[in-house]
Amino acid sequence: MQHSGAGAAGRALLATALLYLVLIQPNHPAAMTWGALALFPLELPALLALLLVVGRGMLGAAIRAALVAVLVLIAVLKFADFGTFIAFNRGFNLIVDYNLLPAAWELTRGSFGTPLAALALASAVLVVLTVAAALWWAMAVWAALGRARSLRLGAAVLLIPAVAVAVAEIGQARRAWSLPPAVAQAIPGAAFTARVALERAQQVRDTRADLVAFREAARQDPLTGVAPLFDHLGDRDLIMIYVESYGRSSFQNPLYIDTHTDTLRGIEDDLATRGLATRSGWSRAPMVGGQSWLAHGSVASGMWLDTQGRYRALLASPRRTLLHYAQGEGRRTVAIKPAHVFPWPEGAYFGFDAIYNAPDLGYAGERFNWVTMPDQFTLHALDRLERAQPQGARTPLVVQVALVSSHAPFLPVPPVIEWEEIDDGTVFNQWASTGDPPEVVWRDHDRVREKFRLAIDYSLQAVGAWAAHHADDPPLIVMLGDHEPARFIAGVDGFDVPVHVIGPPDLVDRFAVLGWEPGMVPEADVPVLRMDRMRDALLRVLGSGVR
Numbered sequence: 001m002q003h004s005g006a007g008a009a010g011r012a013l014l015a016t017a018l019l020y021l022v023l024i025q026p027n028h029p030a031a032m033t034w035g036a037l038a039l040f041p042l043e044l045p046a047l048l049a050l051l052l053v054v055g056r057g058m059l060g061a062a063i064r065a066a067l068v069a070v071l072v073l074i075a076v077l078k079f080a081d082f083g084t085f086i087a088f089n090r091g092f093n094l095i096v097d098y099n100l101l102p103a104a105w106e107l108t109r110g111s112f113g114t115p116l117a118a119l120a121l122a123s124a125v126l127v128v129l130t131v132a133a134a135l136w137w138a139m140a141v142w143a144a145l146g147r148a149r150s151l152r153l154g155a156a157v158l159l160i161p162a163v164a165v166a167v168a169e170i171g172q173a174r175r176a177w178s179l180p181p182a183v184a185q186a187i188p189g190a191a192f193t194a195r196v197a198l199e200r201a202q203q204v205r206d207t208r209a210d211l212v213a214f215r216e217a218a219r220q221d222p223l224t225g226v227a228p229l230f231d232h233l234g235d236r237d238l239i240m241i242y243v244e245s246y247g248r249s250s251f252q253n254p255l256y257i258d259t260h261t262d263t264l265r266g267i268e269d270d271l272a273t274r275g276l277a278t279r280s281g282w283s284r285a286p287m288v289g290g291q292s293w294l295a296h297g298s299v300a301s302g303m304w305l306d307t308q309g310r311y312r313a314l315l316a317s318p319r320r321t322l323l324h325y326a327q328g329e330g331r332r333t334v335a336i337k338p339a340h341v342f343p344w345p346e347g348a349y350f351g352f353d354a355i356y357n358a359p360d361l362g363y364a365g366e367r368f369n370w371v372t373m374p375d376q377f378t379l380h381a382l383d384r385l386e387r388a389q390p391q392g393a394r395t396p397l398v399v400q401v402a403l404v405s406s407h408a409p410f411l412p413v414p415p416v417i418e419w420e421e422i423d424d425g426t427v428f429n430q431w432a433s434t435g436d437p438p439e440v441v442w443r444d445h446d447r448v449r450e451k452f453r454l455a456i457d458y459s460l461q462a463v464g465a466w467a468a469h470h471a472d473d474p475p476l477i478v479m480l481g482d483h484e485p486a487r488f489i490a491g492v493d494g495f496d497v498p499v500h501v502i503g504p505p506d507l508v509d510r511f512a513v514l515g516w517e518p519g520m521v522p523e524a525d526v527p528v529l530r531m532d533r534m535r536d537a538l539l540r541v542l543g544s545g546v547r
Contacts, residue, residue, distance in 0.1 A: 015138035027081035040189030052155035096309030218317035229543035237475035246481030267464030274471035281516030302535035323351035365425035
């Protein structure tokens with residue numbers, strides 16, 4: 001009997017420990033410390049009391065099953081929060097972020113290979129199933145203790161005050177009400193898991209309300225019927241070039257400042273000798289770390305796309321984009337999308353006459369891990385596919401180019417070569433497998449930052465070389481970052497990205513009205529233009545019809 005009693009006590013202790021660990025699971029990298037173990041979960045007394053009261057009958061089993069399902073779901077959401085805080089500096093939104101799952105799979109598979117990606121996915125599923133089984137066992141252990149009438153009665157008495165304490169802490173933490181200081185200090189822990197569940201429920205409600213308001217705003221376009229647009233461009237092409245993961249960190253983080261600003265000043269000096277002007281400013285992206293299409297869509301539509309839900313709502317709206325207005329002025333609109341290995345059905349909404357995905361660009365070389373082709377080849381393909389004839393001898397273009405060489409995992413990085421050597425891209429094979437693979441480099445954050453520094457620098461050099469290559473018949477180039485990289489790489493807070501305008505002096509000087517200054521290195525205090533204001537700003541600068 002003594003052995004039986006000791007075994008029951010051991011099982012109860014182990015079951016309590018399992019429930020304790022699940023309830024205190026953090027959802028933010030900053031909270032992943034040993035100190036988190038000392039945070040007492042206020043839900044635990046209420047949960048144990050409930051298990052004792054309901055016992056092991058059919059009703060008790062149904063309640064345990066529901067509790068396991070809820071706790072596993074919250075644990076998965078916490079883990080998702082953890083990942084999105086690292087990548088995007090925000091929590092996971094159940095309504096609008098489910099598309100991140102296939103995107104994460106493609107990034108992992110492209111960076112580390114299908115076998116490792118499949119192993120990681122299988123491991124994640126196994127962990128979830130193991131947690132569910134452990135919770136079921138732990139709850140069954142406590143429910144079995146409810147056979148003792150005295151324990152069940154004591155639990156019934158404890159249940160209401162235990163729930164009241166947890167609810168009081170939630171209200172205090174969310175500032176729904178203010179408890180007297182003495183009462184607040186007397187609360188022995190936090191009901192963090194219950195708070196996460198409540199916040200997710202409210203997030204669902206708020207996200208749906210936001211989408212309703214967004215859909216209405218998307219129908220109100222102040223530029224409807226305005227003309228002429230783009231007339232200041234004449235026969236010049238407008239080339240919008242997005243540099244992946246290029247943000248203010250290149251100008252604030254000591255790890256990157258010297259390399260990137262020296263490259264930009266070199267580009268500025270070289271282009272000046274060729275008769276081209278430059279101006280630079282800042283724009284504010286709606287996100288950090290990824291989902292570049294939200295930045296591209298914000299600029300094109302003039303709407304603030306900070307969630308995938310807003311992006312989908314935009315696609316279902318009658319909103320006219322920068323490309324639609326360009327089509328209305330008789331310009332050919334083109335998208336160059338080297339990251340898209342599959343068709344891009346959403347592109348039809350934006351108003352492109354032609355969309356070139358990765359298979360359409362003619363690259364015959366090897367992939368650079370996730371990166372499908374080097375940026376220099378992408379720009380070379382634009383010339384071959386759409387700009388072979390000189391400006392004035394064809395329909396003027398408005399082009400959106402999304403460069404990808406500075407996308408994670410940031411390696412390997414080729415040099416910028418002579419344009420005549422590029423051909424079908426096989427010349428780049430000699431650099432496609434150089435250096436350590438991502439699974440080695442990404443074990444060391446310092447090495448990741450170093451590769452990021454070099455990748456961004458390569459993208460800047462590629463654009464600068466392309467602008468110089470066309471100095472005799474220059475388009476108007478608007479080059480901007482799409483977003484900052486993940487915070488552990490950026491090393492700075494904020495959402496700002498640089499914008500550089502390159503082209504004929506008469507066109508570039510028109511951007512002075514935005515407060516953008518001459519040169520390729522913007523001062524820190526240059527006015528910041530949000531990406532959802534970019535569409536209208538460009539049309540105001542380039543068209544006489546916008547006041």
